[in-house]
Amino acid sequence: MNDSAPIPGGDNVLVEFEDGIAWVYLNRPEKRNAMSVDLARDMNRVLDELELDDRCGVIVLSGKGKAFSAGMDLQGFFRNTDAVSDVERHRAYRETRAWQWRTLMHYAKPTIAMVHGYCFGGAFTPLICCDLAVTADDATYGLSEINWGIIPGGVVSKAIATVMGDREAMYYVMTGEKFDGVRAKELGLVNESVPADRLVERTRELAKVLLEKNPTVLRQARMAYKYSRYLDWEQAAEYLTAKGDQTTFVDTEKGRDKGMKQFLDEKTYKPGLGHYHRDAEAEQ
Ligand code: ACO
Numbered sequence: 094m095n096d097s098a099p100i101p102g103g104d105n106v107l108v109e110f111e112d113g114i115a116w117v118y119l120n121r122p123e124k125r126n127a128m129s130v131d132l133a134r135d136m137n138r139v140l141d142e143l144e145l146d147d148r149c150g151v152i153v154l155s156g157k158g159k160a161f162s163a164g165m166d167l168q169g170f171f172r173n174t175d176a177v178s179d180v181e182r183h184r185a186y187r188e189t190r191a192w193q194w195r196t197l198m199h200y201a202k203p204t205i206a207m208v209h210g211y212c213f214g215g216a217f218t219p220l221i222c223c224d225l226a227v228t229a230d231d232a233t234y235g236l237s238e239i240n241w242g243i244i245p246g247g248v249v250s251k252a253i254a255t256v257m258g259d260r261e262a263m264y265y266v267m268t269g270e271k272f273d274g275v276r277a278k279e280l281g282l283v284n285e286s287v288p289a290d291r292l293v294e295r296t297r298e299l300a301k302v303l304l305e306k307n308p309t310v311l312r313q314a315r316m317a318y319k320y321s322r323y324l325d326w327e328q329a330a331e332y333l334t335a336k337g338d339q340t341t342f343v344d345t346e347k348g349r350d351k352g353m354k355q356f357l358d359e360k361t362y363k364p365g366l367g368h369y370h371r372d373a374e375a376e377q
Pocket of ligand 1: 123124125159163164166167168169213215216237238245246
């Protein structure tokens with residue numbers, strides 16, 4: 094893919110490339126990036142294209158304007174799909190689930206959610222399904238569904254249960270109370286909360302750390318963690334052993350060989366303190 098190739102995007106999604114980082118913005122600032130069915134279609138196409146685009150080594154998911162996202166669009170998702178046939182509704186829900194959950198969760202490249210401004214309801218799903226998340230201290234979060242007469246549906250209730258404790262999750266499901274980025278960090282929703290003026294810089298730093306890793310091993314490590322969570326101990330041990338062997342097999346960079354050779358024979362790095370030299374020759 095050359096640098097002059099078209100930039101993926103659409104009416105509702107904006108992509109900017111920067112040294113291996115694809116900044117993917119929900120781009121309906123006038124609607125606080127409320128997520129409509131049209132936005133889902135754009136996101137599905139953008140994520141599909143970026144997965145095979147060499148300009149993208151890591152995705153940062155963010156929002157333009159005053160919000161990460163104000164959740165599902167009450168008009169462009171709920172009311173509009175109330176008005177169509179059951180088949181069309183099913184299709185709209187499937188398209189929404191695809192990007193917010195399935196695709197992000199199993200994406201071939203690492204993903205970071207960068208949250209500022211508002212993050213409500215359905216926005217928790219893509220937030221949680223990104224691998225990592227950084228927020229501004231003063232962001233405003235809320236499971237606001239109860240405030241307008243619905244349950245945290247889609248997969249929101251399921252998603253929050255994977256990162257939040259039951260007491261906290263139930264509290265916010267039942268009260269609809271808003272909270273800030275500092276609290277989001279305490280709740281386990283994000284990795285870090287930083288002052289708003291540090292948000293982009295800190296997210297960029299984190300993305301660069303990921304870009305330095307062996308991409309094959311990074312992908313395998315992410316998937317190994319996500320799938321083994323749902324296995325019992327015996328299954329996990331077998332699966333992870335096989336996944337480790339598979340990683341060595343598919344890793345064209347030969348990371349395992351290089352890592353071992355450079356530590357044991359050449360003594361040129363210490364894995365506990367840093368990364369092996371990726372450009373060096375592998376063991377023949
Ligand atoms: N769905 C549809 N439209 C929305 C949404 C939404 N979730 N959020 C904001 N908008 C629209 C507003 O209707 C308004 O449109 P208009 O200019 O055509 O009237 C525009 O975006 C700007 O919104 P304001 O409310 O004027 O912006 P403000 O900055 O004052 O408030 C806030 C922002 C707090 C996010 C407010 O819009 C809000 O409470 N939105 C709903 C948040 C919510 O509860 N989301 C969860 C939905 S449920 C779910 O996701 C499963």
